[in-house]
Amino acid sequence: MLLKVDGLIKDFGGLRALDSVSFEVREHELVGLIGPNGAGKTTLFNCISGHVPVTKGKILFDGKDITELPPHQRAKLGLARTFQVYAAQGDLNVLEYTMVGAFLRTNGRTKARDIALETLKELDLLPWKERKVSEIPVPGQKLVTMAVAVATNPKILLLDEVAAGLNPQEIGWVKGIISHIHKDLGITTVLIEHVMALVMDISERVVVLDAGRVIKEGRPQEVVNDPAVIKAYLGESFRLEETR
């Protein structure tokens, strides 16, 4: 078991954002995390990455209790993530930004540069390397942050809505990149996504969150046919084929 979330509770003041969430991610798995807005998906990521403290419960990563660790130490252990809301403001270009990720594993500039170039090549983003991140449209920036996260050489990658705002053709492209990260680079991936055509196609397992609880967990086909999931999130008229 690579990641195990056990009875996680997160309260924001009087609001219980996560209510005893438990789930597991096995090594080399690609897990989709879906649910309506406000279900607590991003909060769950924030708890796992250590960006917000948990109220109660445990997070185990690679056999180690990381519940109390600060985010940067979790990253060192091999936990990487992207952010749903992110807009670059600085003057870093794509290559330099990717190098920041690579610097987690090396202190040498030449080495970091090599890792960064290799990562950008793997993710098909090499043509962007000289572009300033802040000058790339926001959907594109998310792909860059994905590359930066991969450059940290993680064991697990948490992707928060990387396909939001993309057109169907671009979604196809991103799908290819994520599959490549998962299959060829061998990085375990957890994916928060609203784009069903993406998440249902590549996930091996899907976890559905609603109002801070896991309401269903299973293979994509099982999940889309589950009455509770249809009621809470997909809607009565949902047909997966139509989203493609």
Place this chain on the structure above:
Amino acid sequence: MEAIRNALDFKDLPRSEVYLSWAVALFLIIFPLLPFSSFAMATMIQFLIFAVYGMGWNTIGGYGGQVDLGKAQYVGIGAYTTTVALIRWDIPFWVSMPLGMAISVLWSFMIGYPLFKLKGHYFAIATIATSLVLKDLFEVWGFVGAARGLHISPVKYPPPDFLRLIFKEDVYYYYLLLGFFFLAVFVMNWFRHSALGYRLRCIKDNEEVAKALGINVHWAKIKTYALATAYVSAMGSVHAMYIKNIEPEDTMSLDISVLIALMAMLGGAGSLWGPIIGAAVLVPMKSYLKEWMGAKMGLIGIDLIIYGFIIMVIAAVEPKGLWGLYERWKGKRSAP
């Protein structure tokens, strides 16, 4: 050694910039041989000192985006350490300068730890406060001369004295400072290429992302702050030997802190040449405003008004200063 390679590597800059900086370096080297007035010489010395102060500020303030308005306290620690060490114990400059840097860095760790728990404006205000507190302490501390300050007598230490750094002619100070200036540029270039430099730029962009990338944000800021401090403290030491008369008011006042920040902000915060450009514009302007308009025309305080005005213009027009304007112009020209 990769650190040394990084310090000497300017290949990532455009050719034109490298040639221009060689030309500037050459000019700085031959400047004392040219027939300029002693006022010009004094201004150039001020330029070198403030350019290095500005470079120090630029690490944490420019690359790291942490607006620090308390750099004067380190000018003070550097200046006082060398002066007190000389007057009380006759310790030569080359020992007391590193000692001053060590004390400054130690102090920077002590206050940096709580300071960097703060963000944005709160951080800026807290840096002002620490600097002012230190100044107030020095103003009542008899051992260091209290508010009257300390004076280095040229009778007691006859020039030229290389060990104590006491000279009569400005040209000695000029070349010494020029050496420090070049060293500062190389250290800056190292920093820019180091893992820490990249991390700071990422922190400036977004701290939450930085944390997710395994960066210990708090510690990276403290380390960079210490580096900035070392720059400023070393220059403070030379500055004291040069003016030979230090008071808490001229070394640790808010004006100095603001001026140091302005050097980098006007020139271009977060760029290699920014602080140098800023100092090249501001130092002559400062001399003119203070000596001429302030003293002769009786417009005391006019310099502060102008600085305030510059800050407003930078904030409104181009946050990256003159260098930002240049890059924008270059970008427009190269665009099809």
